[in-house]
Amino acid sequence: MARRAPSKPGSAAPAAAPATAPALSPAEPGRRKGARRTTPSPETLAGLGPERLIGLILGETARNPAFKKIVSAALAALQGPDAVAAIVDRRLAALEGARGFIDWQKRRAFTADLNATVSVIVNELRPLDPGAALDRLLRFLSGAETVLRRVDDSLGITQGVYERAAEAAVEIAGSLPAPDAARFALALVPRIGAEPDGVFGVLLTDLIPRLAEEAWAELDAALAGAEPPDAADRQPAWQRGYRRGRLIRIRQDLADRRGDVDAFIALEQQAMPGRPDPVAVAERLLGAGRAAEALDWLRRPRETGRPATRADLIAGAPAPEVPDRARAVAEIRALEALGRRDEAQALRWDRFALTLDRDMLRDYLAKLPDFEDDPALERAFAQAAAHPQPYRALTFLINWPHLDGAARLVRARRATWEGERYEVLVPAAEALEEAHPEEAALLYRRLIDDILARGRAQAYGHAARYLAHLDALARRLAPGSLEPEQAAYREALRRAHGRKHGFWSLVAGV
Template identity: 80%
Template structure:
């Protein structure tokens, strides 16, 4: 209450524009609602408060907000020079490095605000005075990321976001340094990355590579190639060391991309995944180098024999052989187009569409056809979708294209086969069909409701109540005399079968 009362005189001081003493602001500005006040903070409105009032506001906020107090203290320290600001940051970093206590969810917000204020001090107070000192503090801050995140309840990733901000800032500062200094900074990261390949410094170096001078790339690649990866302590499985080395190789591949050296990338790919190189990644580099024939050869090589995917494979990023090979098809089409083999490229597009009902593949196919042939091809595509062995994929395609008459026919043709548990397809399809095909939409809504109630999915009762309301609206608005009697009978059947599900019926009444 006291704070609100203190603010009133300040608000009144900004009602009179400068240069017009005693004239209300509403009268000075045509169209402004009478009595409106300029209360949005801006340089002009804050200047009108005067220095003493601003000082009161700042002191009040520093008493309530420790993070804001830290920022104000750093701004005052900046008047003394970069050493004074660096001392404030160093004290906080030392406290973080020595802390061991667990930060639970109740303390997480204040702790994260404090971390964010530390980064703000480095960027807003220290960097303008000494960019090198600011970069050193960001490196020290990022070096403690794992220790901090391991003792914080950060299920939402909010604290992690502060470290991501610091990493982005480190890249931006390092990238703005003279070329020789940026190169030295990048080289200094190599031992840290070798020791902890999954840490923040691997991301920093990867993002910094596009900003480095071309002359420094070879030296950095040599440093990464010669980096010694520490052996895992104790009885750690052998794959951990292999994984660490593979992370260094992936950074070297980024360097190869920067140099435009497709052969170096391929050699490193063989080293990273012996016997199982990523054929699409290799082909993309060859295509970029104008070597389409070699790219096509890579793409058409027999895939390695499928084997059981191990935990090491998942961690190391080895491609799962069961993942659909759309990327390979797209790269193969690019190679064929580059070689002038357009009919083969079209055949691949149609084959991919026929198998998966890939909308974008069909659009590309139609775009490449001669004039006046696309209409017939599109009808052929719709006919193929109507008989596709995967009805949910077919319904999703027809709704998404959109071809609603075909979607409605499919709903009718396979009326008995729709299962409400496939709500990700049925719910948007029902909504899309409401206007033009209310009977088909109603059928899908009933499938969704029946599944939720039959399985007793209480967490989805709200959706079921909404679907029932949609059914009522369909009967009244779009199909009076046809859907309304049917809907009344359906509601009665729901009452008989699920009358005891009071949670659902209370939501229906509320709706």
């Protein structure tokens, strides 16, 4: 009970307070209205009056350099775009000339300053002169690599400012009259050719959907001409290949925009000579209603004689040794489009049998005639139980879920399970606890044994929790159903790992 403050001598006694303070009720609009009056809004700020607002602004400019930059730019905007551009240019020149490293202690203020520069360009300069704003954004983005090398930006916060600037550039350029937007896009091409992995390639890719159709042909021609002949290029072969691939990928975006599937395919063959991506090609052909051609692409043998080059890997060439789900899905789509449904079903089953892909099995079952899905599902469970990769099988059975089958698998392969595969065993043990405590206990023991045998001190807390689960499960097990029984298992742990005091101290606290 709260104590009332004593009254001052000679003062009147205060009125008695109610025993319980009344709760704020939704039916008290007056109080809610009063609360809203303290929330900054055009209406509430107008009530402060100009002098009070000026005082608040001046106080914040003295404390916050980034805010001061924004206020100064707003004042400069009263004089016209040149005054705002001059403020921006001074800051950009300073960034371009700076070389010092920005450590984590200075990163926050530095990033706020960069963000304020972008805000000035977008909010103050753009309304006065969109072209000048675009020029400054490009200049700002040109220094991204240099600046980011100087900043301790492990969280990517500073990089986010450059992403914001790129998004603003796309938005401004996309809102320009069509001829101006096209000229801006063309001006990016030399920058991309000089720095293919820089921000300008991404900027142009994002801008393409906002360009008028009349701009596509000229832009494609400019991109095609941006690659110098090999004889005149002194860069290593892999760098030339990467640059060429980057330019081709942008041209493929243009081909997609035009709906020109054949141009996309021709460019894909240029980007990956001998190793084109059959799925990317097939997806375009399927979208164009050319299912037979798509199926032909998907069933072409993969090239195995030439190892992938560094340029191939950088540009994203598909690895032939990796089972490709996307390829199987595209092939199924093509077969369905051609009316070859039995072949599509066979491919779904083969894919499931190989990888235990749940979604592939669901699609297979959904396509079966009535009353055939239950026998097929039992066959799928048997396929999973016999799968050569037991951890994949256990994951499938737990996630389907088919807990009876998972429990049988745990028992059948009890010598297989290793605690280091905790990403599979932990969810399996948790799922089996209720209906299959014996199998859950077996998995928990594998996890504990592995942690203690390896001396993984950082995982002792998990091991203590698993031991508590075992104690609870032991009370539900019939005597002799799990060897050794829980008391004997605990004693064996004491004998083998009694000196691991960090673990036993946690056990006492669980």
